[in-house]
Amino acid sequence: MKNIKYSILALATITGTLFTSCSSDDDAAPVVVNEEEVITTVTVTLAPITGETITLTSRDLDGDGPDSPVLTVSGNLAANTTYNGSVVLLNETESPAENITTEVEEEDDEHQFFYTVGGGLNVTTDGFNLDGNGNILGTTFMLTTGAASTGTYTVTLRHEPTKPNTGLGDAGGETDVSATFTNVTIQ
Numbered sequence: 001m002k003n004i005k006y007s008i009l010a011l012a013t014i015t016g017t018l019f020t021s022c023s024s025d026d027d028a029a030p031v032v033v034n035e036e037e038v039i040t041t042v043t044v045t046l047a048p049i050t051g052e053t054i055t056l057t058s059r060d061l062d063g064d065g066p067d068s069p070v071l072t073v074s075g076n077l078a079a080n081t082t083y084n085g086s087v088v089l090l091n092e093t094e095s096p097a098e099n100i101t102t103e104v105e106e107e108d109d110e111h112q113f114f115y116t117v118g119g120g121l122n123v124t125t126d127g128f129n130l131d132g133n134g135n136i137l138g139t140t141f142m143l144t145t146g147a148a149s150t151g152t153y154t155v156t157l158r159h160e161p162t163k164p165n166t167g168l169g170d171a172g173g174e175t176d177v178s179a180t181f182t183n184v185t186i187q
Contacts, residue, residue, distance in 0.1 A: 037100045038063060039177040041090040044155055046083035046143055054083070056153065058179035061092060069179065076185045077123070083143045085125070087113060087155060089177065104157065105139060111176070113138030114156045114168040121151025121184055135163040145186045154180040 040063065044056040052075055060069035077083070089100035104111045108131035115125040115138070127142035161173035 037098075037103060037176070038091045038093055039089050039100050039157075040092045041088075041097075042155055042177055042179040043088045043090070044085060044153075044181075045088070046077070046085050048078065048081050048083050051078055051081065056155075056179075056181045056184070058155075058181070059092070063093075071179070071181055073181055073184055076187045077145050079145055079148050079186050081145050083145075085141045085143045087139055089157070101139060105137070108137045109133055109135070109163070110160050112136055112158050112161045112163065112165075112171065112173075113141075114154075114158065114171065115141065115143075116154045116156070116168060117151055118154070119151030120149050121153060122146035122149040122186055123153070131163070133163070148186050150183060150185045152180050152182050153184045154178060 040059060040061050042058045046054040046056070054077055055072075055074040057072045057074075058069045059072075060067070087101070089104065091098040091100055111131075112135070113128075117123055117125075122145065124144050124146075125141055126144075128136045128138040129140040131137045156168060156178040157176040158168070158171050158173040159176045161171035165171040
């Protein structure tokens with residue numbers, strides 16, 4: 001009988017230890033993982049009311065690999081002209097290519113495009129489309145050219161920027177992709 005009491009006591013101790021050592025951590029909220037998308041291609045399309053549509057494309061099929069992006073500009077911008085602009089992001093490592101712009105637009109409050117000029121290029125970019133909170137998203141915009149000039153045009157997508165902001169300098173967040181087109185020319 002004494003052995004039975006010790007056996008029951010030992011069994012209760014072991015069972016209690018198992019239940020307390022296998023506690024659940026369900027109290028903590030699960031960590032949401034938002035995997036960064038692969039963006040291989042940035043295409044900016046600039047369409048005037050009349051005239052030639054200009055396309056700026058940055059294609060980097062090896063991502064962080066040793067090869068630099070291939071940058072192309074399909075032609076020269078016309079002086080004193082307003083263009084309707086749009087940007088499309090693709091992941092061309094998949095077949096068919098995945099349109100990342102769709103995800104950016106679905107998560108519009110977490111993204112913003114910035115367009116910056118350098119080297120004396122005489123353009124302004126405004127008229128951006130907005131996110132659901134009334135802040136700039138920038139997948140569509142208007143680009144207005146001035147007099148003849150040449151310079152750089154940079155497109156940058158930021159993830160989780162501070163919104164509203166006064167531009168790239170105080171936006172914060174992380175850069176998802178940036179493409180600088182050199183020798184953009186207005187004739």
